[in-house]
Amino acid sequence: MSVTYVDAIREAQETLLREDPRVFLYGQDISKFGGAFKATKGLAEAFPGRVLDSPISEDAMIGMAVGAAIEGMRPIVEMQFADFSSVAFNQIVNQAATHYYRTGVPVPLTVRLPSGGTPGSGPFHSQSMEAIYAHYPGLVVVTPATVADAYHMLIDAVAMDDPVVYCEHKFLYRWLKAPRINGDGLPIGKARITRPGKHATVVAYSAMVHEAVRAAERLRDEGGWEIEVVDLRSVKPLDMDTVLASVSRTGRLLALGEAFPWGGVTAEVVARVCAEGFHLLDAPPRRLNSRDTPVPYHPKLWAAHRPTPESICIALRELLSF
Amino acid sequence: MDREYVRDMFRAMLKARLLESKLSSLYKAGKIVGGVYLGKGQEAVSAALGASLVKGRDIFAPLIRDQAGRTAFGEPLIDCTRTYLGSVLGPMKGRDGNIHRGRPLDGMPAMISHLGAQVPLVGGMLMARRLKGCLDGVVGATCVGDGATSTGAFHEGVNMVAVERLPMVVVVSNNQFAYSTPNDRQFACEDLLDRAKGYGLGGHAVDGTDPLACARVIGRAVALARGGAGPQMVVARLLRLSGHGEHDDGSYVPGDLRGSSLGRDCLENGIVQMIDAGFSTVEEIEAWQLEYADEVQAAVAQAQQEPTPDPWHEDWRACSVELGGKAI
Structure with a gap:
């Protein structure tokens, strides 16, 4: 079951x-x-x-x-x-x-x-x-x-x-x-380190957490990269303590979301990391969102509209090579 | 007709007119920041509703022109003057102003500016009572104008209240103008009352300039809702005897409309009716006027002497809970 x-x-x-x-x-x-x-x-x-x-x-x-x-x-x-x-x-x-x-x-x-x-x-x-x-x-x-x-x-x-x-x-x-409903007791307002790493941080939420983990696995297999994935869990309030602690470990940030690219959660995360933890960054922080069109119907278009493990890997490789 | 009900209603009309005249003066003297919105000409409709409700049991969601209904329902004058004058001791603490005030836990929610929005809100307050098993004998009521009947929120709300068959009364004061927009640019049906049938509500028409008719018709609509006859809609015909707010001279209202039967002053009518029907006397009404003028004066003076909000000590939190020791 x-x-x-x-x-x-x-x-x-x-x-x-x-x-x-x-x-x-x-x-x-x-x-x-x-x-x-x-x-x-x-x-x-x-x-x-x-x-x-x-x-x-x-x-x-x-x-x-x-x-x-x-x-x-x-x-x-x-x-x-x-x-x-x-x-x-x-x-x-x-x-x-x-x-x-x-x-x-x-x-x-x-x-x-x-x-x-x-x-x-x-x-x-x-x-x-x-x-x-x-x-x-x-x-x-x-x-x-x-x-x-x-x-x-x-x-x-x-x-x-x-x-x-x-x-x-x-x-x-x-x-x-x-297998069953377990819990780690984290309250609303606390983010979770879904996957620990040291080379870059992906801050994601909702379904994109799973896409980020897939991308992280590919980059591990590809080049031994250790990508940390932070699951925000709540986008308001934003747990900046956990985000900044992660960025302090990795020095690199990709903010990942499925929503439209103008403004939004990824922009807020990048803005706050820049304002509160600029000194922690070894590379310009990146954002990856959906494309800037309405969400398309056809599965082929839809799959390319939202971030995918492939597009996340591309963004991460650029981030890692800075 | 119940003598005490009519006397309560009339006294609220009188008190509201005196209070609003004072608010208008304060606005014109620059003592009130933001808008001042009067219910002049609509006191009979509003007070007939407010006086037929019981504070502590019923729910009343007033709108922009309901000073008389608020007073009849039992809102103290000081809540009004404190909110208009920005006293930090008022129910809104300076965070909201003028007619955007209420005491939700006393059955009087605080309106938002978006018209029609209070209809489902009152419906939900009634739904809660039903779920808690304490809806018996309770009525919820709200007021809107002709303009609000054009909103999607009004339509959705009235329909929902009808589907749930809640004991609710929606009073539509058709004062001929939504701000400056006349009825013929607002709706195309012959009579807003026809909508009651379309929604599945009991429908009642009343001359809003005739206080005794308002007492009879609105009182009956409330009694029907209270007695289990389902939601009711009252459409009152009248004319707004002020501008939209005190910043507006209402010069777009044609003179012949002002001079028509719609433009009659319900308070002047009410004085004649009260005396003719033997509900009161000239002497008693004059005594009330003096008493209420003093009450208004005292409420204004008190609010004017009270502290205004201090931005340095304001609790700038929009959520009641903290998460992880921090405001959200």
């Missing part, structure tokens, strides 16, 4: 529903149907009245959840795809994110965003929205890359009094498996 990434998300929600009467789930097709990705399969039957189908109204879904959170509930909203959260943007960034600062009343809301590309999913079912939400004060944004993190970070997100945008990667849903 093994547990997939989406199983872990389902398990976490089952645990939360069982242990916390304040928790309820709200989203499109999540009740009897079990969700577009089956992340809520069986939960409506197990917890009657607490797994609720919403109309196709992303704005109202978040507005509703904020209201329920103010009243002491712990709603988890499933956006069917992260892309559709653009319709809920106003409620997320203006209602939920500003509420604590304006009124002193926190909003314990968790928004699940099925994020990132999969072959054939195209421009409107593939987006990575983490940087958009991380930009706004008042939001916590997490990007689990492992089965255990998918589970534990969802539990931790719901336990937080503040709104959390939980970015779960669709490509990892069934591909990523673990």
Whole structure:
């Protein structure tokens, strides 16, 4: 038996529903149907009245959840795809994110965003929205890359009094498996050294952690390079202590992300490393993101749109040869 | 009609008018930073709603022109003057201003500027009560204008509230102008009330310049929602008797509209109605005016003497929790 990434998300929600009467789930097709990705399969039957189908109204879904959170509930909203959260943007960034600062009343809301590309999913079912939400004060944004993190970070997100945008990667849903849900006890806000190394640091998050590990293995086989991979786990807050400690060991930084290249998490990481650890760098830091177009539909185009082990190796070789 | 309900409503109308006249003067004297937004001409609608709700049990999400409803619901005047004048002791501590204030834990959420957004928010507060098993006898209400009915948020929210069949009342004050945009550039349906049927809400029309009609119709809509008849929509026809804000002279409002029945002052109407119906007397109303003018004066004076926010001591944190000992 093994547990997939989406199983872990389902398990976490089952645990939360069982242990916390304040928790309820709200989203499109999540009740009897079990969700577009089956992340809520069986939960409506197990917890009657607490797994609720919403109309196709992303704005109202978040507005509703904020209201329920103010009243002491712990709603988890499933956006069917992260892309559709653009319709809920106003409620997320203006209602939920500003509420604590304006009124002193926190909003314990968790928004699940099925994020990132999969072959054939195209421009409107593939987006990575983490940087958009991380930009706004008042939001916590997490990007689990492992089965255990998918589970534990969802539990931790719901336990937080503040709104959390939980970015779960669709490509990892069934591909990523673990024998069981283990955990290393890292809290939200702490990055993890996924693979230790000494020649260069790759800072990644979500599905790109796995691509970075693949690239690191190739470079080890190719030339004995030891590439350190840092999994940010949460993009807000950013664990700069772990990032800077890694860069101090390696002297070289590649910031890697699947999102669009303008601005975003990789730009933030590079900017902060330059500002806070310029003296640690032996080479100009690099960024690698998706291409600057909408996410294409065709699998061949899609595979070349996002960073791949090949493109990551190219970036790393240039970084290592500086 | 319940005598105490009408008297509560009228007193809130009167108090709100006196307070807002003072706010207007303060703005014109340069004592208020940012905007001042009045509910002049809309007090009857707003107060009829606020007075029909019970603070501590019901939920009221006021919007831009709801000073009267806030007062009727039980918001103290000092919350208003502190927020307008930037007192750090107010509910928003200088972090937000003017009508963007509330006390969410007392059932009065603080509006954001984005119109229609409070509709699903109130729906969610009611959903929480339902999930907790304490929805019985509770009503949630919010107010919008004609302009807000054009937003996607309004549509999504009203539809969701109807799907969930929540005990909610949405009061639409059609004051003919959304800022400067007249109805004929805002919507193309014959009457906004027709939308109630489309959404599956009970629909009620009322002359917003007629306080007793407002009391009857809005009071009934609230009673229906409270009694389990599902969500209700009230559409009130009236005219905004001020600009959008005090920076705006409203010169785009045609004179013949001002002179029409829509432009009647609900407060003047209300004084006549209160006396004619035997709900009050000239002497009593004059006494209220004096009492409330003093109350307004005291609330302004107190807020003016209070400390304003100190950026050096401001808690510049947007999240309530810290992670790893650091602010997020």
